[in-house]
Amino acid sequence: MSSPMISKVEGQELVLERVFNAPRDLVFKAFSEAEHLKHWWGPRGWILTVCHVDFRPEGIWHYCMKCIDENQGDFFGMESWGKAVYKEIVEGEKIVYVDYFSDAEGNEAxxxxxxxxxxxxxxxxxxxxxxxxxxxxxxxxxxxxxxxxMEQGITETWNRLAEHLQSMK
Known part of the structure; x- marks a missing residue:
């Protein structure tokens, strides 16, 4: 079983920690491959309708989350686009990227x-x-x-990641 997420604010930084009941290479893989991200990225009730990953330094991950849960009221049917530009990747150990809200073309919001x-x-x-x-x-x-x-969204996202990791074993 994985542990609950720990969240703290340190000045201009949001620090999140969680222990997952899966080996490091599997957790890293879940963050680096589109076919895995599609299964767990986003809060509950949201799916990735677009997920393009170019996993290398200066590569881009461009995605669209869409709310498919009618119980989420005004969010139902809403799309949220995001773009990450990878800056540093140390296989199995570290991923550094700049994360942006974007539009469908990848322009920063x-x-x-x-x-x-x-x-x-x-x-x-x-x-x-x-x-x-x-x-x-x-x-x-x-x-x-x-x-x-953001904290609730990441908590739900990481809960979905924990579930996906169990299915990957």
């Missing part, structure tokens, strides 16, 4: 905060400690994404 994310994957006796450090341009930008429900 004006007025929306971007973040510089460093994810580390640490082996712990057959389990994996995942740490995500998301740095924003300002405390206000970080607060804006927190106010949008």
């Amino acid at each position: 004006v007025g929306m905060p971007s973040s510089y994310i460093t994810m580390t994957f640490e082996e712990q006796e057959g389990r994996t400690k995942l740490t995500s450090r998301s740095k924003y341009d300002s405390v206000e930008a970080l607060q804006a994404v927190l106010d949008m429900g």
Whole structure:
């Protein structure tokens, strides 16, 4: 069983940690391949309708999440586009990327905060400690994404990741 997510704010950074009951190479693979991301990325009730991954430094991951859960009211049918530009990849250990809200063409969404994310994957006796450090341009930008429900969304996303990892074993 994986552990609950730990979330803390350190200045302009949102730090998230969770231990997954899966080996490090499997957790890393779930983050680096489109066929896996399609199964778990996004909060419950949302699916990836678009997922293009060019997993290399300066490569781009462009995706669209769509709400398919009628119980989510005004969110039902809504699309949310995102784009990540990979900066550094250490196989099995680290992924560094800049994350943007975007449109369908991959243009950055004006007025929306971007973040510089460093994810580390640490082996712990057959389990994996995942740490995500998301740095924003300002405390206000970080607060804006927190106010949008970022923590709940990531909690649900990582819960879906834990379920997907079990299916990958």
